[in-house]
Structures are given as structure tokens and as C-alpha cells.
Amino acid sequence: MSFAAFPLWAVLSAMGAVSVLVIGVYLLRRTPRPMIVSNVDFWLRAAQQAKPRLLASFRIPLLALLVSLLVALAMVALMGDPRFGAGVRGTTVIVIDTGRSMGASGEDEERRVDRAVAEVRRWVERSTIAGEVAIVRAGMRPSVILPITEHAGDLEAALTRLETDDGPSDVRAAVALADSIVIERSRIAAAEAGMAINGTPILGQILLVTDRDVDLATEAPLVTLPVGNEVDTLAITAFSGRRVPDAVGEYAVRLELENFSSRTARTRVHVVDGEVDLLNERVTLPPHATQVLEAGGFSAHRAELVAELETIGIDGGHDGFAGDDRAVAVVEALDATRVLLVTEGDRYLEAALGSHPGLDVQIIEPSGIASLTSSTLSRFHAVVLDHASLPSGVEHRAVVMFAPLNGREVGVTGTLTRPRVTGTLASHPVLEGLRFEDVGFDRASILSERAGDQVLLRSRESVMGLARETRRGRLVVFGFATADTDLVRRETFPLLVHDALRWAADRGEGSPLARPVGQGVLVEAGEEVTGPDGEPLDVRGGEIPEITRAGLYHVGERALAFGATRHAGPLRSGSTGGRFVAESQLPPLAVIVAALLIAVMMLEWLFLHRGRLE
Amino acid sequence: MRVLDATARRILDRLQLSVRPGSTATRQGGHRSPVLASGVEFADHRPYVPGDDFRRIDWRAFSRHGQLVMRQFEEERDARVYVLLDLSGSMSRGAPPKIEIAKRIAAAFAYVGMKQFDRAVVIPFGEDLEREARPLRAPSDLPDVDAFLANATAGGPTAFPQAVRSLATRFPQRGLAVVVSDLMTAKGFPEGFRTLGALGHEVRVVSVRCKEDDAPDFQGEIELHDAESGQKLRLRVSRDLLDAYAKEIKAHREGCRDATRRAGGRFVDLDVAMPIEQMLRTAFRGDEK
DSSP states (O other), X not given: OEESSSOHHHHHHHHHHHHHHHHHHHHHHHSOEEEXXXXXXXXXXXXHXXXXXXXGGGGHHHHHHHHHHHHHHHHHHXXXXXXXXXXXXXXXXXXXXXXXXXXXXXXXXXXXXXXXXXXXXXXXXXXXXXXXXXXEEESSSOEEEEEEEOOHHHHHHHHHTOOOOXXXXXXXXXXXXXXXXXXXXXXXXXXXXXXXXXXXXXXXXXXXXXXXXXXXXXXXXXXXXXXXXXXXXXXXXXXXXXXXXXXXXXXXXEEEEEEESSSOEEEEEEEEETTEEEEEEEEEEOTTOEEEEEEEEEOSSOEEEEEEEEEEEETTBOOOOSTTSEEEEEEOOOOOEEEEEEOSSOHHHHHHHHTOTTEEEEEXXXXXXXXXXXXXXXXXXEEEEESOOOOTTOOOSEEEEESOOSSSSOOEEEEEESOOOOEEOTTSGGGTTOOOTTOOBSEEEEEOOOTTXXXXXXXXXXXXXEEEEETTEEEEEESSOGGGBGGGGSTHHHHHHHHHHHHHHTOOXXXXXXXXXXXXXXXXXXXXXXXXXXXXXXXXXXXXXXXXXXXXXXXXXXXXXXXXXXXXOOBOOOOOSOOOOOOOSSOOHHHHHHHHHHHHHHHHIIIXXXXXXX | XXXXXXXXXXXXXXXXXXXXXXGEEEEEEEXXXXXXXXXXXXXXXXXXXXXXXGGGBOHHHHHHHSSOEEEEEEEEEXXXXXXXXXXXXXXXXXXXXXXXXXXXXXXXXXXXXXXXXXXXXXXXXXXXXXXXXXXXXXGGGHHHHHHHHHHOOOOSOOOHHHHHHHHHHHOOSOEEEEEEEOOOOSSSHXXXXXXXXXXXXXXXXXXXXXXXHHSOOOOEEEEEEETTTOOEEEEEEOHHHHHHHHHHHHHHHHHHHHHHHHTTOEEEEXXXXXXXXXXXXXXXXXXXX
């Protein structure tokens, strides 16, 4: 037997103190009060003539003491939270699977993770003698949520706040972590006992509580406690939203629904953007069927899309998992790319930039560039320089240059006359789909190449165009002026300009899919992060390393959708019936207390009253 | 007087001590006696015999009947008042202590007796049997008795039979024997009362009671200390035992009362909590309850 609430010495000390208190009170009660009377003869006569008492009443004071003592000791013992059991030696590391599927509930409406917690409590109650327990949470990323402890309060606190992740668990890594804990603990124990490190016996074991069939090899003994039954579920397996390229302001929503059940399922699919209903439709899915639903919305603002399955009904069963009944996605706001064009009236550049409806172009002459600063440039997504360069100390993260001047950013080592393009980096996004074989150039500057530069256009050994990506931004440089090439008269030129801008500004369309749970979030200084329920989240070191819960997160002005739809799937479980059962070798506390009481009474009779009845 | 204050004396000045004629003494006094002799109260006639004092011949009867008859008168004699005061240890109990009440009662009987020109004797009985009895012959002796009573303390065992024996030996004349005691001794009192009656004394028992004796209210583990003998008795006092004790005390008092009656005396119960006036009136009236 051990005590979970307090150390053994504390319980024994408390028992000693209580015993002293009870016996002290008994002695005080039994210490007679002196009382002067006129004549004791009358009292003696009265005592002789008072009605005879029961035989048992003669022992009442002593019996009362014994009962009081036992009750007090039992109360102290109960306060110590006694644990009985066959027990196991050493440290027990409990690995609790907290993956997505552990949130599923069976016919009894009990979630698998709740069942796991109950089983762990029961197991610790029955089977630990030393009570040294640690808990490893096997979520998307395993972590130790309870270091080795003997305190039941810590264990209870750790189990109470246990919740599942929205992604799959990494049970293998968690068990490996638990194995290393047991081994290391055994080594420490061996070192303390003065034993040799090599050949140290493993003093401990791993208890894995999971809903999956796992086959793992560990050094420490591993007991697998399966929880959960196979359950039906209807799930959103994909959900995305993206802007329609052809229609400014419109976006399209796609939702994929799958029935992971052998029975027909019915549900109402509800998709909203904020408070605007985009889709509200009843769906019936045959067993193991998939259905794709599409919807559309119209808004230049950011769309925060939420899809939910409502009133799910499965013939002869129930939807066992609510985690896959909800999905989120974000469609970013429609925002034009702001471009600053620095040129002395180059009509080809002006025409190429002005032809795109998604560009907001502002034009200044090179003489005006001296008044620019980094902060004034920061409101532009990209800067296009024609025969110009940025002043000293002024930087921008996206620059496209034509006919650059020799300077800090780009070195010009010479001039080519009537060069021919002998090589292109066709795989680069700037030159995607463009051909330069028959393009004629009157002259072009020779650009100096730096380490890491990507040469876009090359004439023999000379560099005519390059793309550079640094930590501070991107730069695209073409060594020719629009007046020195016939490229500008071809329809390729606007595409070249647009592709160069798109790559430099890095404003490509984001993924229409939600980010998968498990990824982190980078946070700029001063940005606040709120979770799916609007709760503020702690940001450490400028990032949240891992998002384990699906939903919409707001980071400053941005909205990020984290989804778990990619993990949707059938909810299977490990084989049941192999539950760990720790047979208790001791009877319950009440029986022990009763036996103790009888034993004390027998001893009392043996020592104090034996022979009186004869 | 220290024992009797002015209030008590004013009350006592209005009280009379009546003694049964058979218990009067030999000196002329204020109490009727069974002796027919010279007196003021006419009692009877008897035939003349030679040698009678012819001054008491009833000449009117002789003129009517022609026979010489003598007029007889009741002789009024004094009385001896023997106050047997219990000074045993148990008399120290009570609030106020029973000894204080008992001393007042004893002083009151002595005071009234002396006021009526009787002879009074205060005979203490307690630890010291050799204590000197205090006979009073004149009212001028009262301060001595008062001083004696004022300094008297309770202690030791009750020795009532010895006190009765001492009374019989030292004061053979009959009188009013007033026993002032708490009667808190199981044996001796009824026998003593009967002996006093047999000696011709008029017995008056003034029982001084207190609540601590009659109805104690303590319970639990108690070590009883006898106030007189110092004897110890350890008991677990319960309600049942208290009831049994109360019955025992009541039976004892009834036995004393019965013995007093059989001795032709009167039995008076006084509670220490009673007002002094009521206490004195009751003691002198001798009402039986």
C-alpha cells in the first residue's frame, strides 16, 4: 500500500500526531475530577443500589478509545489517498495517444481520450506501489506533460487538462521518448545504488494507451492498453476557397464530403463567410461514397470560410467524431499590386504596366528618385527602374531594372553591340514560356554576376539579365533598354514585365487550401495572435512553433486557416479485449480497517479481560 | 453579637421558646411544668391533709361544701436549652456554608433562651469531643458564647452519639435538646434522637441542607473526597447514579425525621438559601414538613 496524496512519512507522522491527540483526550476524559462531598457513604450506597449496567458498558471507555483511535487513523489514511495493488516496480511511463482519432466517441458517447484517462487512473490506482509515474502525451509532436512524480495531485492535474490534437499522433516517437525515460531513470537508480551501468536491469515499464494497432520494439516492457471501438463518421475531406481569375471580386469554394461508414449518411452542409450563407444544402451519401459540393461568393474583402456538417444522421448508427465535421479556409482580399515606375517617358514600359488591370502604377522621372526614402517606397509592392538606380541608403524588397547604371546593386562591366541571346534560364518564373532566340538587340550592358545570382539571359559568356534573391528581397535586372531591342514590339514583352514583377514582388496567389495543423506561425513584433475561439495565444521568440488545433487564427491583420481535412479518414481502433488488468492482492480499505478493529479488540480482551468471564 | 446581627436579634426578640412541660427544669421560670405547687395559674383542688399550708385552703369551697380543699396551681419553671451544634467537616459545604447557618441557629436558641431566663448550653460535636460546652447562666454570658461560635470552624468527623453521651453525663437535667446538623452521616443520628427522647429531653432537630448535598449536578469520572474523613471514592457518575443518590439522601432524612417523631420531637428542614427571617421563624416554630 502506498499513499498518493502525501509521502509515507507525512502520513505516518499525521497518524502519530492523531494517536497522541486521541489518547490525550481519552486520558483527559478518564482523569477524574476531584469533588468534595459531605459523605461518601451515601454515594457508595447509591452506587451499590444503582441499576446494574450491562456487562459491555464496563468496557465502554476503553472500547470508545479504541474505536476513536481507529476511526482517526482511518481518516488520516483516507486523507493520504491510499493505493493498493499488486504493483509494479520502478518508474511507469504512461503514453497516452492524443491524436485526432482519440476524440472519437463510441456508442456510449464516451470519447476515446476520456476512456484512456479513466483507464490510466484505474491502472495507477491499482498497479503502482512506488507511485513513480510520468506521462508522455502522444500528439502530433510527443511531449512530456508530467515529469516523473509520486504526487497524485500532479498526475490528476496532468490528466484533467488532456485534450486531443486535430492531427495524427506520432505514437512511435512518443513510445521512443518513454523508452528513453525509463532507461535513463533505471541508469540513475543503478548509479545511486552503486551498481554497474552496463547490464542495468530495466526498473520500469511503459503503458501505452491508444486506439491503434501498433507494433513497437522497446527496451522497457511495454503494455498496450487499447481503447475505443470502430465507429462511423461522416467527414469533410477537403475544403478550399480561391479567387476566380476571370472575375474580379469573385471567389469559388470547393468542399469534399466522404462517408466513412457502411451505412447511408445524411447531413446538412452549411458553408458561411462570416455571416453570409454560401451553401446550405441537405446531402445524402451512400455507404463509402464521396461527394463534391461547390459554392461561390463575391467580395473584394477577405473571406473567412467555415464549413460545418449539421444534423448528421447515419442509418443504424451515429457520427462518432465531431472533429471532422468542421473545416475552415481563407480567401485573401482583392488587392492591386502597387508599382513605382522610374523612367524618362519610356512608353513601352508604361504601356506594358498599364495594360494589366491588377496593377496600380505610379510614374516618376529619374530626377525625382533622389527624394525617395525606404519608408516612402515601402508602400509600393515593386519598383521598376529604367536607366536609374536607387539612391544610396534606400532599399526596396522588389526591384526590376532595365538598362541599369553601374552602381551598388548591379555592376556593369561593359557593353555588348548587337548581342544575340545564347542562353536562357527557361525554368525561372520570370522567363516562363518566353523565347528569345530571334529577339534582336542593338546593344546591351554586360552585368557582373555575384554568387547566388540566377542568370536569366546570357550572350556567350556575358550576362544580359539576372535574377537575385537575397534576405532583403528580390531583384530582376535586364541589361538592355527598351529602345535597343525589338522585344518591346512583341507580345512577349508585357508578359516578361509582368512575370518579372510577379516574381520580384512575390505576390503569387497563395494556396487555396488551409494550412495543415502541425505547422507553425511566424509572428512579426507587435502582432497579436488569436485562436479559433478568439482567445489570445502566447507567442515566444516570434513564432508559434506548432498549431495543433484546426480553425481560423488571426495574426495581426492576417487570417490563417489551419485545417485537418487532409487527415480525415475512417476511425478504426485497436483490438479490444486485451485490457490491462492489475489484480489487487489486498482487500479493500474497509475490510482492512474492520479486520484491524477486530484484532485490536481481541488483543484488548486477551491482555485485559481474559479470565474474567470464567 | 457577631453571629447574630441586629436584624436577627429584632426578629428573635419577638419569638418565644416553648418547652414541653415535662422537659422543664427545677428553677422557677416562664415555662409551664407538670408540678402543681405555688403559682399563678389555677390548676385543681385536692382534699386537705394535715400539714398543708392553710393559706391555700379554698374557703369559698368550704363555705359551700363544708369540706376543706386545697387550691393547687401550676408551677412555672425554667428550662434547660441544650444546643447540640454539628461542627463536622461536612458543615463547611454549601453556599453559604452550612456551618454559618448552623451557628446562627444555635446562637438564636441560646439568645432566646437567655432572654426567657432559661439556661442554655451550646454543645458542639465534631472532630474534638473535648470541646468545652458553653453553659449560659445569665444574659451577660452571651458575648462569650458569641465569641465561641464566631471562632468555631467545621472539620473532622461527625460524633453525634458521643455528644449525646456527653450530654447525658454532664447535664442530667431534662431540657430542650436542639440538634443543629446537616445529618450527613449515615449512622448515629436516629439512635441519638431516640436516646435524647428517652432521657426526657424535648428533641428538636434542625436539619440544615444545601443543594450540593441534596441534588449534585456533576457527572463523569469523579473522585469523591469525603469532607469529614478524607476518604476517596472514584466513581463514574451518571444520571442513574445521581438519581440513586438522591433517593438515598431522601431515605436517610426520612429516617431521621421518623426517629425524631418517635422521640416526641420536631424535625425542621432549613435550606441555606432561605432568608434569615424565614429560617429563624421556621426553626422556632418547629413545623414539620
